[in-house]
Amino acid sequence: MIIARRLIVRGRVQGVGFRYFAIRAARKCGVVGTVRNMADGSVEAVAEGPADAVDEFRRALERGPSYSHVTAVEESELQPTGRNKDFKVVF
DSSP, rough: OEEEEEEEEEESSSSHHHHHHHHHHHHHHHHEEEEEEETOOEEEEEEEEEEHHHHHHHHHHHOOTOOOOOEEEEEEEEEOOOOSEEEEEEE
16 A cells, blocks of 8 residues: 655754755655755655555654754655655755
């Protein structure tokens, strides 16, 4: 079963390579979607794939890259669209 989730990652997550960490994690986990910096200093990731893969991706985001400090990950369910064929940064 394919699911989609929007994940808002808070903490020290901009300027530390977080988006590129998210790309590597998504590809390793087997999810597709997007990641972007938000104006409030958070990072938004939209991930779509099998439920266990999306859960694994969330756990990776909770850890983050070595220079980050994740304080919270807010999650909301979305309807899968099937539009994304890979995982990429959007601006």
